[in-house]
């Protein structure tokens with residue numbers, strides 16, 4: 697097998713883990729792994745009770761996202777499966793993928809966040825509907841703060857008094873996560889946390 701990012705042949709070193717089928721196999725080579733900058737940022741907040749971001753948005757990550765999302769290379773969904781599992785494989789929580797607007801999903805052909813969760817075999821629920829196609833990066837802070845909520849809850853959803861974890865690929869302004877957390881809490885969620893693969897604060 698070759699590295700999905702640089703095509704270099706992956707060294708196959710069967711370890712005791714593989715004998716017991718604990719998945720630690722990487723889809724990328726060690727050099728490519730090292731090009732990502734892991735930071736594991738954790739922050740407490742009041743709308744989003746806890747935010748975890750795993751990597752910074754460096755050049756390697758920019759290229760990865762470009763190939764995965766824009767060139768639609770769906771095989772790349774599993775590159776960070778182990779890292780996402782490390783944050784999300786928890787008992788008594790409900791994982792929710794931040795959805796794309798339906799129109800955007802048609803353009804992009806797949807939901808990149810859902811595919812990442814599926815590749816990591818993390819069960820998630822589809823609770824939110826994105827009602828707005830606007831891009832946060834194009835707005836001023838005042839515009840973002842005065843916006844109508846970007847999400848609604850799907851009509852038949854049953855929101856429980858438990859902890860929900862929102863998952864998104866990239867944290868930029870935080871507006872998306874705050875809006876999603878707000879609708880979940882208004883519907884009865886006790887606590888809403890969030891995990892993003894990348895932190896790209898301006």
Ligand SMILES: [Zn+2]
Pocket residue numbers: 699700701702703704724725726727728729
């Ligand atoms: Zn590589």
